[in-house]
Amino acid sequence: MDSRPILNKKITLKDFKEFYWLKEELVTFCRSEGLKTTGGKVEISERIEFYLKTGLVREGEKKKAPKSKFDWNTEVLSLQTIITDNYKNTENVRNFMLNHIGQHFKFNVKFMNWMKVNTGKSLADAVSEWKSICTKQKTTTEIKSISPQFEYNTYLRDFLVDNPTLKRDIGIKLWNIKKTLRGDTKYSKEDLKLLKKEIIIN
Helix, strand or coil, rough: CCCCCCCCCCCCCCHHHHHCCCCCCCCCCCHCCCCCCCCHHHHHHHHHHHHHHHCCCCCCCCCCCCCCCCCCCCCCCCCCCCCCCCCCCCHHHHHHHHHCCCCCCCCHHHHHHHHHEEEEEEHHHHHHHHHHHHHHHHCEEECCCCCCHHHHHHHHHHHHCCCCCCHHHHHHHHHHCCCCCCCCCCCCHHHHHHHCCCCCCC
């Protein structure tokens, strides 16, 4: 069985791609090599892959400074307020949404992503969009998709769907074994064989 390599500039691209890494490990690597540390796990991984392939920092990495000076922490918000290019999910926005939607309002990934890409629309549009997202989530019977950077959540979900009679703790133990091995971290029925040496399934 391969031992998990150390994540430093000497690691091969093959090893980097075939082992699981925590986001904290990726960020630490970026800091040590002078790479940007911002973004989601997938974005950071792609940045490191490019660096390992070329030894260079990818062009266009610098984020454009927002033009708007609107302060989403302190400004008085109304339904007519326009979503600016420096929008942030602040407590001020949360309180506004609670007032216009109700105490059941919560920020969710789909809504936050919508806000990021809808500069120029109003908070009235945002309220309507949140309600639309909420309605769809209540009526759909599909298994919710999980962003690719959340491998742990995806693994446990797939394990429990495939093994409804087994406990979540077993899925967690399997994950802790799987993430140290070479290869992808997707759940497979074959993973149950990893538990043969552990008496945890009665």
